[in-house]
Amino acid sequence: MSITIKDIARSLGISYSSVSRALNNKPGVSNETRKRVIAEAKKMGYKPNDMARGLVKKQTNTIGVIIPDIANSFFGEVTEGIIETANENGYTVFLCITNWNMEIEKEYLRTLQEKRVDGIILKSSKDEEERKYKDEINVPYILLEGRPTYGNSFVGVNNKRGGYTGTKYLLKQGYRNIAFAGGSKDSYTNMQRVEGYIDALEEHDIPINKELILYNDFTAKGGYKLAEKLLNNDKKIDAIFAGNDVIALGVLDYATTHGFSIPEELGVLGFDDIFYAELPQIQLTTIHQPKYELGKYALEILIDDIHEGKDRTCKSIILEPKLIVRSTTR
Known part of the structure; x- marks a missing residue:
């Protein structure tokens, strides 16, 4: 026997019209009721094609x-x-x-x-x-x-807060010549992280050196290239804040293959906390996003x-x- 809307209404103790509105995505029911109706419909075996026949023509779910x-x-x-x-x-x-x-x-x-x-x-x-x-x-x-x-x-x-928090932590740990290896300058989120980085440096009376703020793209290859530019000179950089974790992996790749001691000689901090940031062979310090x-x-x-x-x-x-x-x- 096929399950009907009336069966669902009877099971939940609510009106037929409420169930109909919920299944047809019409206003007039709360999100909590809509979720209950959909869950009960699945539990009772009310088939998706039965739902589809009752949908408003302009809605496709x-x-x-x-x-x-x-x-x-x-x-x-x-x-x-x-x-x-x-x-x-x-x-x-x-x-x-x-x-x-x-x-x-x-x-x-x-x-x-x-x-x-x-x-x-x-x-x-x-x-x-x-x-x-x-x-x-x-x-x-x-x-x-x-x-x-x-x-x-x-x-x-709050990307600006993340940029500020990460930079402030690096300063607290004794790093002073901190570079920012960012993604695209067209990225609003990236530039908000840069703003937070700048705010933390200014709060500690550290002059902003624009030569230490570089951009490429949000890839490990981009991070490798940025690390090459930042570390292959006499700027004596002791920490790099990467625009995301993937960039940070590229930075770590360049640094470790060119003899930099992590974290004593060079600190590296990422942004995102993607799942492999916590792998034993990486253990990346980072800013977690939910x-x-x-x-x-x-x-x-x-x-x-x-x-x-x-x-x-x-x-x-x-x-x-x-x-x-x-x-x-x-």
Whole structure:
């Protein structure tokens, strides 16, 4: 015997109309009730194709997610938070990887809207392009780690605080000639980390040397090249704050293969706390980002925006980073 909406309503002790609204993504029920209904529907064997027949024509229960890089496990952990939360709420995720290519990103945005996704989570390849999307994206969307100033919902981390905390820790450990090996200058998050780094140096009356702030890309190869430039001279650098953990791995690669003693002669600090930062052979001191939570909150806010429709309001969540001390700093 097939399970009906009335069966679910009877099981939960709520009205038929509440169950219908929850399964059809209509307003009028709380997120908690919607989650209970979806969970009960799955438990009772109410098949997805039964749900689909009851959906409003303009809704597909699908979410588009656009991220620039899947090789960096930071994005993998964020995506895990998105997908698990989507599954809990009855949504399917279309995952798109741009490889930091703006043309590919724009094509994905066009394709996802043609497929009538209900909403989009976007980490743009180029943060400065985000302001243009307000007129180009016709479904609710949320920015992941971009600029929280473009009149759209946003989830991110306090990157400036992270840059400040990491630099202050290096100073506390006795490092004084600290360089910053960053990713792209087009990255808002990267530049916020630089601002925090500068604030900490100024607080300790250390002059800012722009020659010690260099940029490449968010890869180990980029980190290797930056370390080569920073360490192959007479600047007597004793610590490098990397723009992310992958860059830090490139810095460590160059430093260890060129005879630098870690952490006594050179301290290295990363940003993100990706899973292999804690491997025994690496043990990278880093700034932890709550990656799973970034994905989870992004999906939850997007669902709220979808349900609110034209009445939606902009929402933002800024999560706090924290220092994780390991073996690459003294």
